[in-house]
Amino acid sequence: MAHTPETRDKVRRLYVFDRISLEVAAMQCGVSMSAASRWKRESADTGDDWDKVRAAALLAGDGIESIARAALAGFMTQYQATMDALTANDQIPAEKKVAMLASLADSFNKTIAASKRVLPETSQLATAMEVVQRMATFIRDKYPKHANAFVEVLEPFGEELAKWYG
Template sequence: MAHPKDTRIKARNMYVQTRCAIPTISAALDVPEGTLRKWKGDAKQSGDDWDIARAAATMKGEGLETMVSAVIEDFTVMFQVTMEQVKEDPDIKPDSKVKLMASLSDSFNKMVLAAGRSAPKLNEMAIAMDVVKRLAEFIAGEFPQHGTAFQEILEPFGTEIVKVYQT
């Protein structure tokens, strides 16, 4: 299905100016994610790199702290999507899910710590995420039978942590 040119322009603006993720743009404009990725790739080949434009727009208007926060926000979305995929996959056993969750939490924690060095106001969030990571590791090692319950609680709790510590 061909989409009007203004839909492509709206998609680019949503991506660059409001930092929407591809899945969000897809849902908002009723355009398949694959089509959006193709548009983005075609634009890059033509000299219009949406990612560079996005970074420039962020730096221009908001400065380093906001840009670091945006990176954390993007990573958080990926983290949540991956956690959801792990949660929904019936082929992954509970003890393996706990290990995957601990690994994801570790990656998230490292990213937040690095961001905290760049933007000190984010340091509190880094500490909170370290506590969550350590809890995931503790449960995986000492109480693997509670992995499913922990997994069920972790995602909504992560949302609460972001609300409390967001800059």
Template sequence: MAHSQETREKLRQLYVSGSQTLETAAMMCEVPQATARNWKKAAKAKGDDWDKLRAAYTLAGGGIEDLSRAMLAGFLMQYNNTMTMLQEEDTEKLPPSERAKLLASLADAFTKTVAANRRMMPEISELAVAMETIKAFGDFIRENRPAVAMDFIELIEMFAPELQRRFSS
């Protein structure tokens, strides 16, 4: 099924703005996740790196807390869809042992997602505090030295793995 350019742009905007994960944006745009990943990969090959734009958007004001909430909301939608599917499945089609395995796996994923989300929240995350400091410095640069703002963003993208290494547990 061919999708319109408008659909592709909507998906890109939802992802780049940081308001949705790629998977959630794909669901919202009624596009298969594989198609969304292919669009993202093709765009990167043409110089339109969605991840770099997303990082710049987050740095410019999207905020790690917004990203954390979006990730948790995306997971909870998937969690709810899976639970609904498990409740609607004919019990003859899915043996109780398989249902138990799926529920255990879903519970484990939920626990891990909530723990990861908790680590990302600013009030309990050193990385988030560091990122907030960098954001404030970025705002300062944009207001006082706009000519160097793009250089700052490029350097921060290069520095991000070091921040992750220093502040992640």
């Protein structure tokens, strides 16, 4: 399906300046992810590297706070995608899911620790996530038979944490 140059420009603008993931930008513009990826690759081949422009726009914006927020937002997008994948996959044993969730929580805590010097408002959320990580480890070690229930409750609870502290 052929798209107008305006559609391609809108995908680029959403990705570069609004810092939306390429997948979401494509979806918002009604184009396939493969088309958006192809446009990005073709632009890079002709000297318009969307990632470099995105980084430059980020640096020219609000400086270090903006960079920290963008990094945190990028991590959170990946975090949510991983949570969705873990929740949807019934083939992974419960104990392994709990271990993966604990590892994910550890990564989250490290990301928060790196950004909280720049973004003090993330400190409360970091503490909340540390508690969740410790609970995941506790359940994995002491009550592995409850791992499925923990996984089932964790995602909606994460949404509540985001409302309270996000």
